[in-house]
Structures are given as C-alpha cells and as structure tokens.
Amino acid sequence: MTTFNHNKYQAFPPLDMPNRQWPNNNISETPLWCSVDLRDGNQALVEPMTVSQKRRYYELLLAMGFKEIEVGFPAASKMDFDFVRWLIEENKIPGDVTIQVLTQARESLIEQTFAALKGVKQAIIHVYNSTSTVQRELVFQKDRQGIIDIAVQGATWVKLHAEANPGPQWQFEYSPESFSGTELDFAVDICDAVNAVWQPTAANPVIINLPATVEMSTPNVFADQVEWFCGNVKNRDAITVSVHTHNDRGCAVAAAELAVMAGADRVEGTLLGNGERTGNMDIITMAMNLYSQGVDPKLQLGDIDNIITTISECTQLPVHPRHPYVGELVYTAFSGSHQDAIKKCLDRRVPESTWNVAYLPIDPTDLNRTLQHVIRVNSQSGKGGIAYLLEQEYGVQLPRWLQIEFSSVVQRQSETTASELLVPQIWQLFKSTYAHTEQPYQLADYNVNHGDIDKIQARLAAGIDLISVAGEGQGALTAFISSLKLYFNLEFEVVNFSEHALSKGTDADAIAYLQIKTATESVIGVAINHDILTASLTALLNAVNQLESVKR
Numbered sequence: 001m002t003t004f005n006h007n008k009y010q011a012f013p014p015l016d017m018p019n020r021q022w023p024n025n026n027i028s029e030t031p032l033w034c035s036v037d038l039r040d041g042n043q044a045l046v047e048p049m050t051v052s053q054k055r056r057y058y059e060l061l062l063a064m065g066f067k068e069i070e071v072g073f074p075a076a077s078k079m080d081f082d083f084v085r086w087l088i089e090e091n092k093i094p095g096d097v098t099i100q101v102l103t104q105a106r107e108s109l110i111e112q113t114f115a116a117l118k119g120v121k122q123a124i125i126h127v128y129n130s131t132s133t134v135q136r137e138l139v140f141q142k143d144r145q146g147i148i149d150i151a152v153q154g155a156t157w158v159k160l161h162a163e164a165n166p167g168p169q170w171q172f173e174y175s176p177e178s179f180s181g182t183e184l185d186f187a188v189d190i191c192d193a194v195n196a197v198w199q200p201t202a203a204n205p206v207i208i209n210l211p212a213t214v215e216m217s218t219p220n221v222f223a224d225q226v227e228w229f230c231g232n233v234k235n236r237d238a239i240t241v242s243v244h245t246h247n248d249r250g251c252a253v254a255a256a257e258l259a260v261m262a263g264a265d266r267v268e269g270t271l272l273g274n275g276e277r278t279g280n281m282d283i284i285t286m287a288m289n290l291y292s293q294g295v296d297p298k299l300q301l302g303d304i305d306n307i308i309t310t311i312s313e314c315t316q317l318p319v320h321p322r323h324p325y326v327g328e329l330v331y332t333a334f335s336g337s338h339q340d341a342i343k344k345c346l347d348r349r350v351p352e353s354t355w356n357v358a359y360l361p362i363d364p365t366d367l368n369r370t371l372q373h374v375i376r377v378n379s380q381s382g383k384g385g386i387a388y389l390l391e392q393e394y395g396v397q398l399p400r401w402l403q404i405e406f407s408s409v410v411q412r413q414s415e416t417t418a419s420e421l422l423v424p425q426i427w428q429l430f431k432s433t434y435a436h437t438e439q440p441y442q443l444a445d446y447n448v449n450h451g452d453i454d455k456i457q458a459r460l461a462a463g464i465d466l467i468s469v470a471g472e473g474q475g476a477l478t479a480f481i482s483s484l485k486l487y488f489n490l491e492f493e494v495v496n497f498s499e500h501a502l503s504k505g506t507d508a509d510a511i512a513y514l515q516i517k518t519a520t521e522s523v524i525g526v527a528i529n530h531d532i533l534t535a536s537l538t539a540l541l542n543a544v545n546q547l548e549s550v551k552r
C-alpha cells in the first residue's frame with residue numbers, strides 16, 4: 001500500500017489583501033470568450049483531432065457564436081499549420097471572428113507562425129513563456145531577469161514580424177505561463193516589460209492572459225492574484241485582462257468566475273472542459289452559470305445534443321452523466337421527495353414567470369431536455385413523480401389516495417426487478433393491478449331506469465355464463481352497488497371514488513377510480529371507457545372481483 005505523507009506538500013500562501021474588492025462584485029455581463037479547444041484541448045487528447053474533426057469542431061464553435069478562437073500552434077506541427085492555411089485560403093473566417101494562434105517566444109517559431117497567417121485579415125498572436133518559481137529555477141534555470149529577457153525578446157520578434165507583414169489587423173497576447181505559481185510583483189514586472197515593447201493603447205489594446213496553468217490554490221486566492229495584478233500592472237486601460245484556468249483542484253470554473261469579479265475581461269476555456277490533465281475551464285458550464293443568473297451568455301447553447309455529439313465524436317471523450325448542465329442525469333430526480341417538490345412547483349408555476357422550481361436550477365427544456373428526463377422512477381421514487389409521469393404521458397390524474405397506494409406497488413416492482421421503470425411499464429403495472437380485464441366477473445351489459453329511485457339491471461359475464469343482477473338506489477352507481485352486494489352476499493362501502501375525462505391517449509375518454517372496504521379488506525378498481533358511467537360501474541366490478549370471497 002502507498003504511504004500517504006501530507007508533509008510532502010505545503011500550503012499555497014494566501015495573499016495579505018485586507019482591502020480586496022472582488023467579493024463585493026457581481027458578474028452582470030458576460031466576459032469575452034475565447035475557445036482554446038483546438039489548441040489546448042487538442043494538445044491534451046490521446047489522439048489529437050484529425051483535419052476533418054478539427055474542421056467540424058471549428059464549424060461548431062462558429063455556430064455557437066465564438067468570436068475569438070485559438071485555432072492551433074501552427075509552428076508546432078504541419079497539421080496545425082495546414083489547418084490555419086485552410087481557414088485562410090478557403091475563406092472560412094467570418095469578418096466578425098478573430099483566430100488566435102499560440103507560439104513560444106522563439107524566433108523560428110514566431111516566423112513560422114506569421115508564415116501560417118499569410119493573407120489573414122485579423123489575428124491574435126499569442127506568445128508565452130513560463131514565469132513561476134519552479135519553472136524559473138528547475139526548468140529554465142534562469143533568474144527573474146533571464147525570464148524577462150525571453151519574454152521581451154519574444155514580444156520584440158512578434159512586433160517586428162507584424163511590422164514586416166502589414167495589412168492584417170494584428171493583436172498581441174502575452175501569457176506569463178504558470179502565472180498561478182508566479183510571485184505577483186514578478187508577474188507584473190514581466191507583463192510591464194512586454195507592454196513596454198508592444199506599447200498598447202486603449203484604442204489598440206493587448207491581451208494579457210493570466211493562466212492558472214496548474215490550479216494551485218482555492219479560487220479566492222486566484223481572484224486575489226487577478227485583482228492584485230489588475231491594480232498594479234501599468235497602463236491597465238490598454239490591456240484586456242484574460243484568464244485561462246485549469247481544473248487540477250476541480251475549481252476551474254469557480255476560479256474564472258471569481259477572476260471576472262476581480263477584474264478579468266476575458267476568459268479562455270474549452271467546451272465541456274477538455275484540456276491538459278483534469279482539463280481547462282469549461283465554457284459551457286460557466287456560460288450556463290451566467291444564464292442561470294439572468295445574464296446573456298452570448299453563446300448559442302440551445303442545440304446542446306448536437307454540441308455534445310460533435311464534441312465527443314471529435315475528442316473521443318465521453319460526457320459524464322453528472323456533467324454540469326449537460327450530463328444525461330443532471331435534471332433527473334429519482335428520489336421521491338425531489339419528485340414531489342418538482343411536481344408541485346411545476347403544477348403551481350405561473351407561465352412566463354421567473355424560473356423558480358425546487359431542485360432544478362434551470363429549465364431543462366432550455367437545453368432540449370424533456371420532462372421525461374426530469375422524473376425517472378426506481379425504488380427510491382415516490383408518489384409525486386409517478387403521478388406526474390402518468391399525467392404527462394396518459395392524462396391520468398391519480399387521486400391522492402391512489403397515488404399513495406400505487407407508489408408502493410411501483411416500489412415493490414422496482415425492488416423486485418432491481419431496475420428503473422419506464423413510463424409505459426408503470427402504466428402497464430397500473431392497469432394490470434387495478435384495471436385488468438381477466439377478472440372472474442366482467443360487465444357484459446346493463447340498463448338503467450331513472451326515476452325517484454334509479455334501477456339497474458346488468459349482466460355479468462363469468463366464463464361462459466351470463467349472470468343477471470339487479471338493484472336500486474340514488475344514482476346508477478349506488479344501484480349497481482346494491483345489486484352486487486345482493487348477488488355476492490357482501491357487505492362493503494365505497495370509501496373513495498373519483499372519475500375524470502382523460503386528456504391524453506387513445507384508449508378511451510374517461511377513467512374511474514374506486515376503493516371499497518369490507519370489514520377485513522380494502523381493494524381498488526379502476527376502469528377506462530369512452531362512457532363515464534360504464535367506466536364507474538366497471539371500476540366497481542373490478543374492485544369487487546378482487547375481494548377474497550369473490551375470487552374464490
């Protein structure tokens with residue numbers, strides 16, 4: 001067994017920022033989004049996307065409304081280079097979309113990057129070098145100035161190549177890669193040094209992208225880092241501050257959200273969070289978080305099934321059934337009390353009002369999820385959910401007393417089969433329990449004479465025999481009750497009865513539910529018929545059929 005030794009690790013030092021402002025802020029506007037699926041996402045795949053997968057993914061990003069898309073690292077591979085050429089030569093970049101490409105701060109790579117972009121109308125050149133203590137000390141083995149020199153040199157090459165390639169609208173982006181592990185004063189110094197080369201203005205800003213290349217702290221600490229950076233970097237007005245969070249601690253979305261509260265203008269991420277190690281921050285989740293707070297996420301997410309299919313077919317990564325907002329099970333309530341609360345909220349919901357449904361942070365139908373996704377029945381389920389499904393599918397409004405009775409029937413069945421019950425199976429179970437037709441006695445026909453006292457004459461089919469019964473009372477049902485009591489020599493009373501027209505389905509028009517009690521038994525009968533009186537009489541006979549003395 002491996003030995004766990006927490007002394008091997010040390011806590012990330014918090015910042016001493018008693019005047020931090022971000023906790024007082026809300027996100028009332030969506031940040032600028034930049035998808036890095038085709039670069040950071042792609043570089044993390046077991047099998048990087050093929051050309052056709054990359055094209056398909058790119059089309060998806062356009063359809064979703066992304067305006068900034070990091071399309072690759074063209075100096076790193078022929079495939080990325082060719083993909084950028086294809087975008088440009090085949091005129092695949094809409095006028096309002098800017099592609100972004102990544103490069104290290106190395107001249108040959110920068111040169112190739114510009115070669116890949118020949119003929120582009122506008123592009124973001126994204127250059128990075130690593131700045132954290134571990135990278136400085138162990139990877140690059142350089143002091144602070146040495147690392148600044150790499151960045152400044154890279155920024156200079158980028159500027160010179162842009163000047164040598166006039167025409168396109170170039171925008172520059174610099175990432176102090178591993179910002180999350182970088183001393184803040186150094187992060188500011190290196191970005192100031194890069195900006196001293198690029199000389200951004202408010203009209204022509206640069207993007208400074210602050211990556212949590214590795215997520216090393218709680219999201220509040222990252223927000224402190226971003227707020228501190230924004231407050232100390234020179235020429236803030238000429239900078240679009242971007243964040244690029246990874247999910248090592250599972251908080252990439254939270255970190256990006258708090259970073260936006262702390263002053264970030266722009267967020268880089270991927271769809272469903274694919275990316276290095278535990279992934280990039282998930283743009284779909286963050287966009288849906290904003291949406292659920294009444295903020296327009298400025299992305300088209302309604303066709304979510306197509307989005308998910310495209311992502312998983314291109315990345316060959318499955319979607320976890322509990323993935324926020326999009327997983328197959330995330331709107332599903334199996335447990336009884338959740339189902340009951342959802343049913344009540346939906347029943348009482350005023351159309352067009354603000355969404356306010358227990359257990360459902362957003363309306364699942366916004367993401368093409370039907371209410372069948374919401375309520376599913378297994379042994380954990382209760383009466384509310386079952387009743388809801390039967391009403392939705394078959395127009396059956398089970399009276400409360402029957403909901404209580406039937407839910408235990410459903411539970412027993414689901415425990416026996418150890419599986420989920422689908423709505424048609426629940427409906428079959430309901431009919432076979434209360435309305436089954438293979439009964440000892442069946443209503444063959446009847447005739448009612450209405451008067452002060454109503455009289456009924458009916459014939460019951462029992463195998464090949466036809467049995468005549470007759471009775472009288474106030475109303476046809478009461479008359480039939482007395483006829484059955486007489487014929488079977490029974491004492492019982494009807495303790496529950498209701499009937500209604502079915503609003504759905506092709507079976508028939510009306511349904512009647514009825515519960516009778518003898519001194520020792522309580523049984524339920526249900527019947528469906530196009531005629532409401534026939535439904536009631538049949539429901540009564542179905543109940544009587546279940547009494548032990550009648551069954552014998």
Ligand SMILES: CC(=O)SCCNC(=O)CCNC(=O)[C@H](O)C(C)(C)COP(=O)(O)OP(=O)(O)OC[C@H]1O[C@@H](n2cnc3c(N)ncnc32)[C@H](O)[C@@H]1OP(=O)(O)O
Binds near residue numbers: 040076077103104109
């Ligand atoms: C956090 C991120 O996701 S950053 C993006 C990471 N993505 C990728 O790396 C995918 C694409 N990259 C590649 O395919 C390759 O790294 C290439 C083709 C770009 C370069 O490959 P190589 O030339 O073999 O170099 P390699 O990537 O191993 O880099 C190592 C060298 O580059 C230097 N280097 C690394 N990053 C940078 C940088 N950002 N700026 C300047 N120099 C850098 C290293 O110090 C090292 O120098 P040394 O050889 O003198 O020791």
Ligand SMILES: CC(C)C(=O)C(=O)O
Binds near residue numbers: 178211
């Ligand atoms: C290049 C940078 C932005 C990066 O991908 C990271 O730090 O994760």
